[in-house]
Amino acid sequence: MTMTWPAKLAPVSRALDILSDEGFRLFFPLAAIHGALWPLLWVVAFGFELPFAKEIPPGVWHVHEMTIGTFGAALVGFITTAVPEWTDTERLRGRVLLVLAALWGVARLIGLVGGEALGILGAVCELLWIAALIAYLVRVSFLKRTTRLVGFIFWISALFIAEAVTRYGFLTIETHAELAGHAAHIAGFIFLGILGIALARITVPVTNLVLDPSEQTSPFRPHPGRMNLAPALVAVLVAGEALGLSEPTTGYLFIAAGAAFMDRVAEAFIGKKIVRAEILALAGTSTFAGLGLMLIGTAQLGWPATRLGGLHLALMGGLGLGILSVFAIAGLRHTGQALGFVRQTRAAMLLLAAAVLLRAVPEIWPTDLLPVAPYALVAVLWAAAFLLWLKVYWPFFRNPRTFEQDGC
Template sequence: MTTTAALRAGQPWPILAYAFRPFFLLAALYAPLALLPWVGLLLHQLTLPLGMSPMLWHGHEMLFGFASAALAGFLLTAIPSWARVEPLVGVRLAGLVGLWLAGRIAFWFAGVLPGWLVAAINLAFSLWVLVWALPALFSPEGRRHLSLGLLAGLFLLAQLGFYLTWLDLLPAQSGGLGMLHLAANLLLVMIAVTASRIVRVISQVAVGESGSPRPLRFTPAREHLAVVTLCLFALADFVARGHPVTGWVALAAAAAQADRLSEWPWGRAMGRLYLLLLTLAYAWLTLGLALVGIAALSDGLPAYAGRHLLFLGAVGGAVLAVFCIAGLRHTGRPLVLSRLIWLALVCLVLGTLLRSAVPLFWPQHYLSGSVLLPTLCWLLTFWIYALSFARMLLSARPDGLPG
């Protein structure tokens, strides 16, 4: 159905027919823009009145700009299916999208606008999503998914803590960087929790399509152990980042994730790109935790190597996987991805490796190998996705169903 026909029929525009449509597209388009001030400063090509260090600004926009849009699109799309509630569509969805855009504009001008106003606009977006989600998750149908709502609430508290530190309302030792690390680690926990729901579905499809003889088996205890150890890591990393005890917790969490990965359908089924996307994201999660743990227990490895794997590889990869899987399923299409998504995956893997390895092995090429090239790879990853999925996200489902 075209936009004009939708309006005549009293239905919302296709882009406002479900939350994943505007938020997935906007997040993909915004992903590389959140790097510009930080990269521009490193290259001495761009100086903006950011109101904070470029590193903090960049971390905020990656987490509470890019990732928050992706999280909102996912939650506001998945919860109606889980809890059997009406989705947020039309004018109300447009208002939420407008609030997210206002938050991005406010943060680009954070150096000249009142800090409390910048914080209030951005918090209002996250709070709106949470206030909409929690009642549905507390319903009998949605209660089994309540953990995601609680994690989203903690994510909001980390965002609040960042602003309170920035506005000098919390002691400096609490650190805005610490709040950013906490928010990033909470995203890792959300990935582990969400994987329990997604992997079962797409594994069945992948095994059926590939004709793999291997039976599927997912042990709840292993999944729970993976989530619990990640929660312990997030807590330990917040209380004592870099401490040897935190290093051991990180290694335990890495082992639990690797154990969980062993049950996924390896073999012919892994040739299905939609399954491979999510599996690689989880593999980055496992490896990143291991490197963070080793860094805390020795002097031979800097902690940032593992952190880059966790955000670029695990969070970036999981976001791309969800964008692709949900983008196809909720627009009424089969799980068949464009060949361009293979290119997007290659760019993401290459960018993650360069960002982590170049500072370690070729520090003399830091700007070109660990800044410029990974930035270009990150841009291509999400703009290729936007190019591949824009038509689907902007047009109505071919089967005429809502969504």
């Protein structure tokens, strides 16, 4: 007896029900797959070119896809998972999440091949999912009469503007190529601002859980004035970049924002438990972001190193390790698992750090041993980090028994 189409599609429908039950289940795997495969294909299969990119430089497509693509999916998963918990509201699920994923996914397929002919479609899809995220945050803030989400509303609104300018540059690339590239990089710095306020929300409960697994006390209480220092200075930096201030002026702004991230690293010194992978991952995130921003600043002030090395440390390292840390921590806590990275998760983070260093160090300090970055190896290590994380966490995400296991 042959199976009917409804019977054949039942497992797919069940899987979609599970994955769309909460934002992290759907968007964290999507971000990991995109982050792993898109740069690997760009380097290994396409040879730094894109099949249908004629006017837009492939490098600009690459920056855009990594920020709005990989980090964008991580942002959707984080916001749609964390905000209901912070505000005690009903979470988005089902069709709403699938529509957001479809909008994001259409833009990613266009970006994969540099589909300039479908530029308007890609722009519409991209701006719609970002606008939907802003509308969701505004709606929750209004319903709960809270200002707790204002920081995220500000940064995601800034991301919308940066993406709109980038897409305008894409559509008029003949005359606005420089504008498109500049706006794409500003979007990356905006994500660093989002990272700053996310770390302020994540570091405190994670550190307290490490110090007191019973959750009976809160021994770690950071200085309130330091919690939002990094995103505040990144906001000043983004404003300076958007206004077109001189390179020496923005150079000092880069250094100040980087120093604020380095200040966050000090919070990791909590005694002997600093060796916990969860603490080191969050500290490493701030270290990469801080060093990268400061290197960009010193390069603009005349230090003999390229700005590109600092960009890769800050965006590839700070944001990359940041989202992998969020994936690992939230993935455990929202599926009812105890906090503690297994060996494969720790290995994934080491692979990512190795990829970042191999990519950035030759730009900062080229040597005879490593005169240029080994691009293929970097892409393979980067992809391996995300795919290894996905291998470990996928059974938790697709398991229906973890639906109500929320302990974050």
